[in-house]
Amino acid sequence: MNTLHQSFSVRFTYDVYFSDRLFETSNPTFLNFLKKNHSEGFRKKLLFILDEGVTIGHPDLLDEIKAYFANLSIVDLVPDLIVIPGGEGAKNDPALVEQLVDAIDRHGIDRHSYVVAVGGGSVLDLVGYVAAISHRGIRHIRIPTTVLSQNDSGIGVKNGVNYRGKKNFLGSFAPPTAVFNDPKFLTTLDDRDWRAGISEAIKVALIKDQAFFEWMEANAEKLATRDLNAMQYLIHRCAELHLNHIASGDPFEMGSSRPLDFGHWSAHKLEQLTDFEVRHGEAVAIGIALDSLYSQRLGWLSEADANRILNLERALGFSLFHPALEGDGVLKGLNEFREHLGGQLTIMLLTALGKGQEVHEMDLSRIREVIGILKENEIQPA
Amino acid sequence: MNTLHQSFSVRFTYDVYFSDRLFETSNPTFLNFLKKNHSEGFRKKLLFILDEGVTIGHPDLLDEIKAYFANLSIVDLVPDLIVIPGGEGAKNDPALVEQLVDAIDRHGIDRHSYVVAVGGGSVLDLVGYVAAISHRGIRHIRIPTTVLSQNDSGIGVKNGVNYRGKKNFLGSFAPPTAVFNDPKFLTTLDDRDWRAGISEAIKVALIKDQAFFEWMEANAEKLATRDLNAMQYLIHRCAELHLNHIASGDPFEMGSSRPLDFGHWSAHKLEQLTDFEVRHGEAVAIGIALDSLYSQRLGWLSEADANRILNLERALGFSLFHPALEGDGVLKGLNEFREHLGGQLTIMLLTALGKGQEVHEMDLSRIREVIGILKENEIQPA
Numbered sequence: 001m002n003t004l005h006q007s008f009s010v011r012f013t014y015d016v017y018f019s020d021r022l023f024e025t026s027n028p029t030f031l032n033f034l035k036k037n038h039s040e041g042f043r044k045k046l047l048f049i050l051d052e053g054v055t056i057g058h059p060d061l062l063d064e065i066k067a068y069f070a071n072l073s074i075v076d077l078v079p080d081l082i083v084i085p086g087g088e089g090a091k092n093d094p095a096l097v098e099q100l101v102d103a104i105d106r107h108g109i110d111r112h113s114y115v116v117a118v119g120g121g122s123v124l125d126l127v128g129y130v131a132a133i134s135h136r137g138i139r140h141i142r143i144p145t146t147v148l149s150q151n152d153s154g155i156g157v158k159n160g161v162n163y164r165g166k167k168n169f170l171g172s173f174a175p176p177t178a179v180f181n182d183p184k185f186l187t188t189l190d191d192r193d194w195r196a197g198i199s200e201a202i203k204v205a206l207i208k209d210q211a212f213f214e215w216m217e218a219n220a221e222k223l224a225t226r227d228l229n230a231m232q233y234l235i236h237r238c239a240e241l242h243l244n245h246i247a248s249g250d251p252f253e254m255g256s257s258r259p260l261d262f263g264h265w266s267a268h269k270l271e272q273l274t275d276f277e278v279r280h281g282e283a284v285a286i287g288i289a290l291d292s293l294y295s296q297r298l299g300w301l302s303e304a305d306a307n308r309i310l311n312l313e314r315a316l317g318f319s320l321f322h323p324a325l326e327g328d329g330v331l332k333g334l335n336e337f338r339e340h341l342g343g344q345l346t347i348m349l350l351t352a353l354g355k356g357q358e359v360h361e362m363d364l365s366r367i368r369e370v371i372g373i374l375k376e377n378e379i380q381p382a
Numbered sequence: 383m384n385t386l387h388q389s390f391s392v393r394f395t396y397d398v399y400f401s402d403r404l405f406e407t408s409n410p411t412f413l414n415f416l417k418k419n420h421s422e423g424f425r426k427k428l429l430f431i432l433d434e435g436v437t438i439g440h441p442d443l444l445d446e447i448k449a450y451f452a453n454l455s456i457v458d459l460v461p462d463l464i465v466i467p468g469g470e471g472a473k474n475d476p477a478l479v480e481q482l483v484d485a486i487d488r489h490g491i492d493r494h495s496y497v498v499a500v501g502g503g504s505v506l507d508l509v510g511y512v513a514a515i516s517h518r519g520i521r522h523i524r525i526p527t528t529v530l531s532q533n534d535s536g537i538g539v540k541n542g543v544n545y546r547g548k549k550n551f552l553g554s555f556a557p558p559t560a561v562f563n564d565p566k567f568l569t570t571l572d573d574r575d576w577r578a579g580i581s582e583a584i585k586v587a588l589i590k591d592q593a594f595f596e597w598m599e600a601n602a603e604k605l606a607t608r609d610l611n612a613m614q615y616l617i618h619r620c621a622e623l624h625l626n627h628i629a630s631g632d633p634f635e636m637g638s639s640r641p642l643d644f645g646h647w648s649a650h651k652l653e654q655l656t657d658f659e660v661r662h663g664e665a666v667a668i669g670i671a672l673d674s675l676y677s678q679r680l681g682w683l684s685e686a687d688a689n690r691i692l693n694l695e696r697a698l699g700f701s702l703f704h705p706a707l708e709g710d711g712v713l714k715g716l717n718e719f720r721e722h723l724g725g726q727l728t729i730m731l732l733t734a735l736g737k738g739q740e741v742h743e744m745d746l747s748r749i750r751e752v753i754g755i756l757k758e759n760e761i762q763p764a
Contacts, residue, residue, distance in 0.1 A: 001400035001614060001618045002400070003397050003398065003399050003400065004397065004398040004537075004618075004621060004622055004625055005395070005397050005398075006394075006395060006396050006397070006398065006537075006557070006625045006628070006629060007393070007394070007395040007629065008393075008394055008628065008629040008630075008633050009391040009392065009393045009394070010391065010392050010394070010633055010634050011389070011390075011391045012388075012389070012390055012391070012392070013387070013388060013389040014388050015385050015386065015387055015388070016385065016386040016387075016388065017385050018383035018384070018385065039726065042726055101545065101551075101552070105545070105546070105548065105551065108721055110720075110721045111635075112726075132554060133515060133552050133553065133554060134551065134552065135551065135553075136540065136542065136550070136553045136554050136555055136635070137554060137555065137634070155386075155388075158518065160518065163483065163487070164487070166487065168518070169483075169487065169516065169517065170483070170515050170516065171515065171517075171518045172514060172515060172518050172519060172554060173518055173519065175388070232383060236383045236386075239386060240386055243386055243388045246388070246390065247388060247389065247390040248390075251390050251392055252392050252519070253493075253518070338492075339490055339492045344421065344424055344494075
């Protein structure tokens, strides 16, 4: 009997809104989104799941949310706002997955209701995963509260949790229904989190947009001293580049190429080797330095350009070496990255500021050499 | 700052192959698929997960598979073929999900390797779910072994497991990489499973293809007496209609409409109420009878056409009543179906043989009336 061929496309759309003080009752942004997606005669439910750290930094937030949705005729806020611990630990705890699945079941959240996650990247990853697997995918709204999640992870299409210490071993590709970036949340970040998120902007600028890189050079001091306007511009531009990349490439990463993972193969491993004491963005800053110097030793990037990259990172306050880089641990990350990608290793390197180039192998002794240089620089900054 | 708009499409393609004795070493079908998807210089892994019932019915199967993949240079068969219990119980057991995720981890199955499921719908649903959530989606190949899975569930895009007794509460939409339908597996089905799978063909014929319905009327005796050629035609045509429906509609069911779920709202509940003693296809046969009679009582379907439907089902050996239909249990299924769909209830009914029409409400007293008729008919068959 003849073979049957199946072929179809699925269209995904969502908006990323930028709005200050999202849950002040006078702010119409969220309400307008709900109105636009309202179906006559049917009240959708909203289940909020919040990052504990955010509720501590913003003690009025829970009450603000309750007040914002009180008396709205088009949605029903589930009155039980769920607060969970944030940070990488949240992604390591299977009991949290179960707690959230139970909440979806208990509150009768269906595929047309919304699960709203408020928090840093880990909480968004965890809640996105739970929403994606419940009822074969419940609509989820992301309200990222860190630089990293507002400019990168929170606006993308991935979710995931760790499994027996393996980062994002369980997860899926599931675009959000909407993303709301509120700068108010950035004001209470600690300095490490403020800084760490900038590394994803450096990354995307280096592979895609030299002008954005040069904007960061010109604004490094403002960024380092927590100028909120500069940070809002950085987040908006980084998010825009990221969204364009997803839409124009391979959104669900069916191929082996992962161009946005510049600087990431070593970063993932460094996080794991340090039990996530080194935060993702901090690890990415080191990974960028490593792969930039590697690109230079390969003869692809000029010494002047490589130094510009390292100098920008230092001006922002990043440390570019960690003792866990020594030994074989990080080198093993290369193989784990290959396995996660599937099959062929594909690593992005640089041929110029704003221009990436993929390779399919890296030389271990040259990586060791570059790590040695990073270590020396750390002891006697250039 | 201005809102960023994201929009992209993801294309999914897969083939459904029909081939007798798939793992005889002389059969090139599976090998040709692997060759077509081979990447030079890289050996993909194949992890097989099999339904225990199938390995009992086909005691040589494990050895045949090992022999088929021995000495192939383009793939590596994971020598540990995993055998798991089949049937609805498999979808109720979280330990099985964990066992399979562990196997994927332990054997280093990456996103470009294949997880191959051989079995009935439950095993395919379970394995498809595990493949979908591991590494954010590993390629999976389905080899359905029952009528129901070869003509319906196994060729579609859904997977799922049950959660605390709630059917398919956890799951996702994840198209397979390929499907292989081998009629050899049908020869060892028990009569109930042979028959049960036919109800999905009746269903799709009733809402889409009158000629196919009439072909079944003409071939009812052959189908009832296990004519393998007739069954192969039925499966091929049913699969074709099903694939066309998915591709032309809303593959990931983002809207509320579920036209292929004709006869299913009561069927899902009946399975649950009987602890899955009533099999899915048997429950669907009853659900079809119920919704056909309901369509007739609504004045949409002629009495003659309603009788043709019931008579075909009886000729195939289906029982059209079950005591669990009495009481309020099944009626509750209407609300659960609404919740699973999300928001608005959408039920497919019939206006003619081969022509469906959606409604958004059903009258409970009329449903009770129809259940009464089904009960009477059962006592004194028309």
